[in-house]
Amino acid sequence: MIEFDHVSFEYEKGKPVLTDLCLCIGQGESVGLIGANGAGKSTILKLILGLIRPTSGTVKVFGLETVKENLAGIRKRAGFVLQDPDDQMFMPTVLDDMLFAPLNYGMSREEAEAKADAVLKELGLEYLKERYNHRISGGEKRMAAIATILTMEPEMILMDEPSSSLDPYNRRKVINTIKKLPQTRLITSHDLDMILDTCSRVVLISGGRIAADGPAETILTDKALLEANRMELPLCLAGR
């Protein structure tokens, strides 16, 4: 579903962020993308959505290259939860925001509202429905941002640090929701416990390259590898 073919990328000339990256993610996989701050995780997600274009190499999503003509088709099928929920929500109320995508894609208002209600119920967020976006807490906004993406019913979900700023209860709720999702998913996070819980495969990015790629149990238990890349064993495995 996602193919990176020798992709390099730089924001500023001479400062490569990704170099010669090759990565394939198949249908139904759940992949955790980990790496230190500034490793290039968010950049990879942006490349997938065609928000930025590779400096060299090609990115293909659903078999389509991320060029202008294909972007609408790709974005309709891929939901993206941004790293900062403040950037994601722009309509007055949570409900308005949830309806934004479905209505843009031609769903009727009744249908879209029913869908939004179902998602809110699933996440236990009914109380947020009519609230104003700028009057809810950071964590509530994070939950709402996830909800807006789920109403799109995407075939693939990309999440940039979905569990940051959540309290343990909401974090658990997000983890459970993610686990239940049938879609292909790519999640970046520093919360390795969550990655271990929700992903079967882990890709470790370091220095603009893939430092490791394999089953979550193997990589997340490799203390030496993790520590070499500014990470620690997941708490549940640290034996405390």
Next chain:
Amino acid sequence: MNKLETALRDISEMDRLAVKSSPVHGLSPLAKLLVTVAYIAVTVSFSKYQLSRLFIMIIYPLLMFSASGIKISTCLYKLRIVLPLVAFVGLFNPIFDRSPMLRIGGVAVSSGVISMITLMLKGVFCLMASFLLIATTPMDSICAALRKLHVPSMLVTLLLLTYRYIGVLTQEAAVMSDAYALRAPGQKGIHFSAWGSFTGQLLLRSMDRAEELYTSMQIRGYRGEFPYAKSSPFCGRDALFAAVCIGIFVLLRFVDVASLVGGLFVR
């Protein structure tokens, strides 16, 4: 929160008024947009000495405010930082234009004073009318109406983003001034030596955020159209409203109703 920020936030939070319900809120956005544009066009077109005739134009905002259940004081309060700007426009007229025009109780009023007041009123009236539109209609619905009038989607998107940008700008300004205040105890406001970097940072940060917001719109299918905007269809009631309003504006523009009515009483 500091004062400027609350003031700016008041403007950006007008959406909150727009979701109430009243006869005015229920009108089709297209009808309201047309009437507002007509009102502004007519108001602006009065010549700078037609004070008494211009003054009658106040009935539209007055009636609409009472029908929409929004207090005029709310409007004036929310616009408190823009109103002085509008009022300043004609400030120099009395200095340049001193020929006496009429006498009130033995005091000569120069035409400069009249034109100053006329300009100020024009500004205030137009602001009030625009405020009414925004306060009773969600921004996205206004944009949808503009698209129905075939305004290019580039321009409409620009308008929408500008409107959202006000909100982003105030949020960023708030965060930054709080961060500043926390590390500059006992200091009132922002020291002028930091103004340069402060505004520069503010601009960069808010532009970054505006870009992310636009990203968020794009990845959720925004393509310059507004299928998601709440909008009641343009029905007979709306046509009637638009026709009556625009008719009255035109009448007030070309017939001196004030002196007609005045003439009735004098006779």
